[in-house]
Amino acid sequence: MESASPWSPGPRGRGGDRSVGKRSLRRHALHQESSDRAIINAVAAIATARDVSRAQISLAWLRRNPVVAAPLVGATKPSHVDDAAVSLEIKLNDEEVAALEGPYTPRNDFQGISDDKLMDSIAAKLGSKPVRS
Numbered sequence: 377m378e379s380a381s382p383w384s385p386g387p388r389g390r391g392g393d394r395s396v397g398k399r400s401l402r403r404h405a406l407h408q409e410s411s412d413r414a415i416i417n418a419v420a421a422i423a424t425a426r427d428v429s430r431a432q433i434s435l436a437w438l439r440r441n442p443v444v445a446a447p448l449v450g451a452t453k454p455s456h457v458d459d460a461a462v463s464l465e466i467k468l469n470d471e472e473v474a475a476l477e478g479p480y481t482p483r484n485d486f487q488g489i490s491d492d493k494l495m496d497s498i499a500a501k502l503g504s505k506p507v508r509s
Contacts, residue, residue, distance in 0.1 A: 410479075411479050411480060411481040414478075414479030415476060415479050415480060418475040418476050418478075418479065419433050419434060419476065421475070422468075422472050422475065422476070426466070428462065428466065429459050429462075431456070431459040431460075431463070432459050432462050432463040432466055433463075433466065433468070433476075434463075435447055435449070435459065435460055435463035435466075436463045436466035436467070436468050437468060437473070437476055439463065439464070440467075440468055440473065
């Protein structure tokens with residue numbers, strides 16, 4: 377079964393889940409399986425229909441989104457640069473954007489919280505217990 381992380385539009389399993397080793401509470405907050413799966417499937421369907429990569433569709437969405445000033449492309453291979461360049465030519469239509477954004481559910485943002493007491497307080501509110509890494 378295919379899966380992806382919020383940092384990668386592609387399937388998991390070929391390099392691992394990048395959340396491994398982080399606090400379990402943070403993983404729980406960032407991943408909402410049914411919503412994530414629907415978004416991953418929408419990216420895949422649009423990419424297949426357009427005969428382009430998932431990364432190109434993801435970057436095209438980021439570029440279209442008014443709250444994103446500039447997507448940061450962590451290119452580690454020449455193909456990553458190619459995907460970024462090709463994505464500039466992709467214009468998503470309203471139906472495609474609705475398919476990508478429709479399944480989204482808000483996430484709890486724990487980025488930057490390093491205070492264990494604050495994390496414990498948040499975990500208690502969510503009925504969870506953070507695992508210290």
